Amino acid sequence: MENHYDVVVIGSGAGGGTLTYALAMAGKKVLLLERGDFLPRTKDTWDPKVVSTEGRYQTTEKWYMPDGTPFHPIIHYWVGGNTKFYGAALLRLREGDFGEVRHVDGVSPAWPISYAEFEPYYTRAEHLYHAHGKHGEDPTDPPASQEYPHPPVSHEPRIRQLDADLRQLGHNPFHLPLGLMIDEQNPRKSKCIRCNTCDAFACVVQAKSDAHVVCVEPALDTGNVMLITGAKVRSLETNPSGRVVTKVVVERNGEIEEYAAPIVVVSAGALNSAAILLRSASDRHPNGLANSSGLVGRNYICHQNSTFLAISQEPNPSIYPKTLALSDFYFASEDWEYPMGFIQMLGKSNVEDLRYETRLEGMLEDMTLEDMALHSLDFWLQSEDLPDPENRVTVNREGEIVLHYRKNNVAAHQRLIAKLQSMLSSLGCQEHLIPVDKYLGTQFPFNLAHQAGTLRFGPDPATSALDLNCKAHDLDNLYVVDASFFPSVGAVNPSLTIIANALRVGDHLVERLR
Numbered sequence: 001m002e003n004h005y006d007v008v009v010i011g012s013g014a015g016g017g018t019l020t021y022a023l024a025m026a027g028k029k030v031l032l033l034e035r036g037d038f039l040p041r042t043k044d045t046w047d048p049k050v051v052s053t054e055g056r057y058q059t060t061e062k063w064y065m066p067d068g069t070p071f072h073p074i075i076h077y078w079v080g081g082n083t084k085f086y087g088a089a090l091l092r093l094r095e096g097d098f099g100e101v102r103h104v105d106g107v108s109p110a111w112p113i114s115y116a117e118f119e120p121y122y123t124r125a126e127h128l129y130h131a132h133g134k135h136g137e138d139p140t141d142p143p144a145s146q147e148y149p150h151p152p153v154s155h156e157p158r159i160r161q162l163d164a165d166l167r168q169l170g171h172n173p174f175h176l177p178l179g180l181m182i183d184e185q186n187p188r189k190s191k192c193i194r195c196n197t198c199d200a201f202a203c204v205v206q207a208k209s210d211a212h213v214v215c216v217e218p219a220l221d222t223g224n225v226m227l228i229t230g231a232k233v234r235s236l237e238t239n240p241s242g243r244v245v246t247k248v249v250v251e252r253n254g255e256i257e258e259y260a261a262p263i264v265v266v267s268a269g270a271l272n273s274a275a276i277l278l279r280s281a282s283d284r285h286p287n288g289l290a291n292s293s294g295l296v297g298r299n300y301i302c303h304q305n306s307t308f309l310a311i312s313q314e315p316n317p318s319i320y321p322k323t324l325a326l327s328d329f330y331f332a333s334e335d336w337e338y339p340m341g342f343i344q345m346l347g348k349s350n351v352e353d354l355r356y357e358t359r360l361e362g363m364l365e366d367m368t369l370e371d372m373a374l375h376s377l378d379f380w381l382q383s384e385d386l387p388d389p390e391n392r393v394t395v396n397r398e399g400e401i402v403l404h405y406r407k408n409n410v411a412a413h414q415r416l417i418a419k420l421q422s423m424l425s426s427l428g429c430q431e432h433l434i435p436v437d438k439y440l441g442t443q444f445p446f447n448l449a450h451q452a453g454t455l456r457f458g459p460d461p462a463t464s465a466l467d468l469n470c471k472a473h474d475l476d477n478l479y480v481v482d483a484s485f486f487p488s489v490g491a492v493n494p495s496l497t498i499i500a501n502a503l504r505v506g507d508h509l510v511e512r513l514r
């Protein structure tokens with residue numbers, strides 16, 4: 001490929017990988033800079049001890065609390081970004097999330113574009129990432145112009161029973177939309193073997209719709225993309241006017257390299273993207289690039305999350321129980337005037353998972369680990385985290401990440417937990433919920449998996465870092481397409497929205513480059 005690119009994309013995850021795909025398919029030449037490498041295809045990426053306990057596939061770098069205490073961030077730097085280890089639950093934000101939503105702890109701000117403007121990109125994202133589901137099953141599901149490309153992944157018997165019990169209580173459970181290459185009608189043709197290991201693990205048979213498999217590989221096949229791995233972008237430099245990014249400065253194999261293209265897209269994940277811009281401070285941009293609003297790095301949002309085991313009276317031999325979700329408490333309900341959040345099933349805990357759960361000590365008096373694993377129903381509970389300008393990422397003198405974060409909306413999350421707990425005896429379970437660390441739930445006071453919001457988009461340069469096309473207000477050729485652009489995060493998992501937005505910005509860039 002000749003040494004001229006239309007666009008440099010930094011980061012190959014949900015945002016950057018998808019944008020690279022969209023641009024390459026439109027015939028644009030892309031230089032994709034990724035600090036990670038290709039994830040090895042080994043069974044170790046399925047092993048809970050290796051993946052969760054040893055954290056072998058997580059970054060080894062240190063980040064810092066504001067008081068200087070170091071911590072190990074549980075995030076993944078690979079081609080495909082965090083989607084290599086994600087659970088592939090692909091949900092649309094609810095239509096109400098695009099408006100202002102009142103929560104017990106304050107207001108979740110409205111998005112600057114409507115759900116109707118975003119909808120066609122959700123549909124394209126569902127098709128690109130092989131989503132399985134059924135629109136309209138869930139009363140909070142927003143209007144969709146097309147059905148999912150594939151039917152929902154079926155419930156196994158214990159989950160079918162859970163679905164029936166929830167309906168008996170008057171609830172509206174639905175099939176969790178999932179990005180898997182599974183064909184239940186033709187098991188012989190199905191790439192996915194329904195083995196329960198994709199949830200927080202990488203898929204060795206590449207049947208999970210992650211950004212590497214679905215976007216980066218096909219983009220490379222076009223011949224329009226040059227991927228450089230091991231390329232950690234340190235900072236960006238501009239021309240003398242400060243309006244145009246002219247250099248991407250990269251650390252690679254211990255050397256400094258420089259790259260350039262007419263358009264530069266940062267997509268390194270919400271915390272790293274903001275850090276790159278803050279590290280790019282210059283005379284023209286003394287507080288960091290694109291930061292005339294002072295908002296770069298601020299309003300960090302994640303989710304309030306918890307992971308619980310319920311102990312089912314009947315055994316739960318399900319292999320892949322992550323097929324059910326419930327959003328009856330997503331907005332104000334008869335139960336409370338404020339939103340509580342979203343409940344979804346997780347992959348099945350097995351003995352190996354539980355062996356490394358420190359919080360189970362003392363809870364096993366009348367139960368063996370084997371019993372617990374056989375009877376567990378695994379729940380993931382998620383409530384919205386509200387933007388707060390003081391929840392922010394900064395960089396220290398060495399350019400390392402410092403995370404300032406104080407939880408909010410905790411009362412909503414506690415109510416959601418109590419709500420699930422109150423239903424357990426009617427769901428064929430013992431009455432208590434057992435908190436577990438699995439799926440990164442509780443190891444830190446904040447959740448890095450669903451990081452978002454550090455470079456919010458909007459029409460006004462005083463109150464947003466990016467414009468409506470996700471171009472930095474302060475620059476002519478700098479875009480951001482990862483989770484940074486979210487003004488609010490709702491209570492659903494973020495990837496489908498990141499993917500849809502990357503396709504939306506892709507359309508804009510193809511038009512701009514025409």
Ligand SMILES: Cc1cc2nc3c(=O)[nH]c(=O)nc-3n(C[C@H](O)[C@H](O)[C@H](O)COP(=O)(O)OP(=O)(O)OC[C@H]3O[C@@H](n4cnc5c(N)ncnc54)[C@H](O)[C@@H]3O)c2cc1C
Nearest residue numbers: 011013015035077081082087088089233268482483493495
């Ligand atoms: C265990 C786990 C389970 C999850 N499950 C779900 C789920 O079921 N559904 C869902 O919607 N979401 C899920 N998520 C969240 C989802 O993975 C993220 O929201 C999504 O990947 C974020 O996309 P992104 O493009 O913003 O960033 P990422 O996907 O993190 O991509 C950022 C990329 O930039 C690269 N990078 C970082 N810094 C630099 C640099 N300086 N230079 C060059 N490259 C750089 C990284 O290596 C990475 O490839 C999960 C996350 C985890 C960790």
